[in-house]
Amino acid sequence: MNKHLYPKFESINIELEQLNINLKRMVIAEHPILYAAAEQLFSAGGKRIRPTIILIIAKLISRTGKISAEQKRLAEITEIIHTASLVHDDIIDNCETRRGTETIHNVFSNKIAVLAGDFLFAQSSWYLANLNNSNVVKIISKVITDFAEGEVKQSIKSFDYKISIEDYIEKSFYKTASLIACSCKATTMLNSNNKETQNNFYLYGKHIGLAFQIIDDILDIIGSTKILGKPAGSDIKNGNLTAPLIFALEEKPELKILINNEFNNQDNINEVIKIIKNTKGIQKAKDLAKEHIQVAIHTMYTRYSKKNIRDLLLVSYYILDRIY
Template identity: 50%
Template sequence: MTLATSLFAPIEEDLQVLTQNLKQLVGARHPILFAAAEHLFEAGGKRVRPAIVLSISRATMPDREITPRHRRLAEITEMIHTASLVHDDVVDESQVRRGLPTVHSNFGNRIAVLAGDFLFAQSSWYLANLDSLEVVKLLSEVIKDFAEGEIRQSLSQFDADLSIDAYLDKSYYKTASLIANSSKAAGILSGVSDDIAQDLYAYGRHLGLAFQIVDDILDYTSSTETLGKPAFADLRSGNLTAPVLYALEEQPSLETLIAREFTEAGDLEKAIAIIEESRGIERSRELATQQAQLAVTKLDGLPKCSHRRMLTGLADYVLNRLY
């Protein structure tokens, strides 16, 4: 039993229902498009985002059964996440995702883009049927943020002047926005107070940032086999993440290699060596730990229960991915 499996034990049945429903929601009328995205639903995804939604739903409904709207929100969250992965892989020209060929490498860019668009459209339709304008606004913001994050990342390629704050903003748009806004939306469907709803948003924001920072560290500390995608992919493409930005503060020579976009023989290898010899990875771990700890402080308003413990444990799980 993996850490994620044991951690999600309180909502194991909920996640099984979610997986069954996702296949019905996406594949019922469009089997070809579903086939293009199916492996992302099956390829070892840990369902972290819907697990958060379901746990918050149960933690905020301690004496009642969660509603079909809570379950549908969890499904919508996973559909939006999957759509973003399909599009990200096209933009990044990634050939592998979770150890399997990406949608566009199997079906071509045209089908991949259409599959991502279809998943976004389906999620938007089901979102509208939740009959909660506030929740619609929150999740619609997420889809806008994905595009904003991709644009910011494209415009900042090989930009050695990128600040840590700008990096965190970009990380929010690309990763944390979905977790933050879906966490808040789950609370809203439960009828929590405005203060609790805002705390749930903050929990998701900080946890999402920790998750992204850890992902960026793993690009330097894990093998291609472990990552399920090529190692050093971000650096090679000029996407400068926390380990690089911190290393730049210590080793100005790294800027020269970045400025010429690793075009000379051995440039990429030299850059990796500089990053690994600096405190960039260590400082990035500290930043991820800070964000994870901040996330946990935002759960104080929830009743003490197994679902709150799961949400707290997720912060540890995110950091433990580094070891």
């Protein structure tokens, strides 16, 4: 698969088109600046991987092959929550661009960006409550607290070369995998009371989410600004020690000196990237991502045939193929 080619999901194409229309309708705000900020976020596009996964699962588990209105709304809510988290992330990490366009705090101000993120979280909560399913409300609401937990864990470990892979995976779960895992589970909760089905899709989402984050962190080192839509090396600059760097530290302990100095200039960041590329750090991170992809796929194979989960497999392969 071409790494630049996002797979087409014909089975949910109509639903995805409607989702893009609905997202803009759902974030209409009375104040023009708040509306402008929200509109810019969704106009910037994105692959919509999270709602895509939700819609694929909804169709897979449906006896009639139809996706319910509640599941479609959940897909929209998930994307709004994800977008809100990006707004706050960009402020914390001081990112200048996102998806190739200027970040909200760059266009407006930090204050407006914080309010825009809060507004999106509030909107998602309102639509979530209107699903009238208390169990779904509980599981998705926890995701928002997980975001905060992940940010705190990341901040505590900033520029800490003693961080372990276990610490990194835990932080990655809170920041990325929790939303995907809980959304996958919530999708099944809107269709079935079968606990085994719910837990299987939770595991699928969890491992897909972890793989996605690991691949993102690899791309931050080997990718270009054009591909990433934001400056490469952002994690290193902000002291977020990710899988490739953690693995590289096992081979090159001299990296500790650069980490202790907090990469105080661009030359240091370039040096760290060069050192990482000359170790097995990137390959070990790739292997770790593959392991999580394999666990996710195996979870599906226990219940469904390869033909039935074709679209979920395409998502899995796309996530992995981004680094090739």
